[in-house]
Amino acid sequence: MSKNIRWTLARNRAIQTLGKFSIETFPLQLFKLIDKIPHLAIMSYLEMCKQLNEQAYSNNHISVDWVQEHLADGSQDAALLKMSNSKDTIILYNSDLFASGITKQRIRYSIAHEIGHFVLRHNFQTMIARDGLSSSEYIIYEKEADAFAATLLMPSSTFSNEVSVSKLREQYDVSKQAAEIMVDTLTKKPFALPSIRLQNFRLSKPRKYAIPSDPFSLLGFKYYAYCSNCRGLTGGDSPKVFCAYCGCELKAISYEFDFFKIHESFGGQIMKYSEIKVDSSGHADTCPQCGFGVSANDLYCPICGVFLINQCTGIFNADDPFAMPQGRISFELESNSGCGKKLPGYARYCSHCGASSSFALQHLLKSWSQEKKQNLQTAPLDISDDDLPF
Ligand SMILES: [Zn+2]
Ligand SMILES: [Zn+2]
Ligand SMILES: [Zn+2]
Ligand SMILES: [Zn+2]
Structure with missing residues (x-):
């Protein structure tokens, strides 16, 4: 040589x-x-x-x-x-x-x-x-x-x-x-x-990350999936998750050691969707509909009647025979809580079973397709490396 x-x-x-x-x-x-x-x-x-x-x-x-x-x-x-x-x-x-x-x-x-x-x-x-x-x-x-x-x-x-x-x-x-x-x-x-x-x-655009900020933040999950349909990042407990934003079924990868793979594969494309601030049991401290400062024990907003916990409803689409007109579901009944999962404030869908979330069903969160369109027209959110766990 x-x-x-x-x-x-x-x-x-x-x-x-x-x-x-x-x-x-x-x-x-x-x-x-x-x-x-x-x-x-x-x-x-x-x-x-x-x-x-x-x-x-x-x-x-x-x-x-x-x-x-x-x-x-x-x-x-x-x-x-x-x-x-x-x-x-x-x-x-x-x-x-x-x-x-x-x-x-x-x-x-x-x-x-x-x-x-x-x-x-x-x-x-x-x-x-x-x-x-x-x-x-x-x-x-x-x-x-x-x-x-x-x-x-x-x-x-x-x-x-x-x-x-x-x-x-x-x-x-x-x-x-x-x-x-x-x-x-x-x-x-x-x-x-x-x-x-x-x-x-x-x-292309510099790689930035859109990580939800609530207590269910992605950092607490073991598995992560990127959805090419809506460009959202969803966390879950098993390799099979449903997209929290658009509801489609995804194959997740283990996060703990492979954030690098997420970074290489999807860095710069991940989209942040709007969310409602909730505590670790999915409860909003301010009514997402009327803005009233509710108490931690309120299940429904005393002013406007919105159900204050984001959870699985077990309802898969609006044509579902169990999907009753908006506002008339007794969300607190066990029969209306689907798989029982409490959900992050950004979840439109249950990442565990794919059913609608109670916030989405009450039209408190904008649909992903509407937000994706808007997001693509505006500049990405500026989130620095300091937001990442390393
Ligand atoms: Zn070498
Ligand atoms: Zn999706
Ligand atoms: Zn209210
Ligand atoms: Zn569920």
Whole structure:
């Protein structure tokens, strides 16, 4: 192999990769790109761990730490795993954003770096091949993969005239460190940019999050599902949930370790729907219809008669024979409380069984389709990273 670092080749390969797989918008959706690259797949340490245990790969239970140690070369962030029995290569990444020092931007960079090793055909034959490389070869590979990663995540032809660290971080979803290195390159080494330029790149909206703020906030759920119909994010207790906004059935993923997957797959698209502030038992402290300050013991508003708890009604649509004219249902009767679930203040539907919520049935919440139309016309809500649990 060559003894020199192939800087230009590495950067140009990154641009060619974006062009070949028709990736035009940034922040780059890494999962979308990897999906399109033949013989390359991606899996978190946790997913790999689950799969190995399901296949009873060993008599012993395999832990996430074992995967990190033995399959990912001990890497905290990501690693490349070449299958010995096929042409396939898997990028393994650490989705545990609660581990110390790990941010989603750092994992993004590491994944882009591993794509670099793959695309540049670095000769890691097996997971332990690194030992077979001389240290100078290893350093060359690392630098080439880094040059590839920086270009892949931040192709300079998309830059505006005024580039700053904070702008790059927001527009490309990269770490402070990666943005600083890019700004440094631009000012001190403008020759160190890819010589190939593609013009069709564009920036999308920065990734922002719309997380409901009430006590049932998504942070308390174990499973999460993104709905492509209404773009809402719904939390639930099992892998099967119903969209809280539009009612359709969804397959949820475990949140605890895979917020990274949600971030990569749907970041920037999640839509926030209006909600009514409720306590942890679904009770509104102010009447959502007339604004009266009700007491915690009131089931119905003493002024306008609205039922004050958001709960499952067991009614699936307005044609349901049990759906009585609005205002005449005795919501407090057990027979009218569906699966019994108390619901968050944004729920139009019960995420557990898909029935209408009592707030939706009383027309206290706007329908999702109406709000989606309005939301798409106005700018996204500004929610900072500080709202996220890491
Ligand atoms: Zn590497
Ligand atoms: Zn939906
Ligand atoms: Zn009222
Ligand atoms: Zn229900």
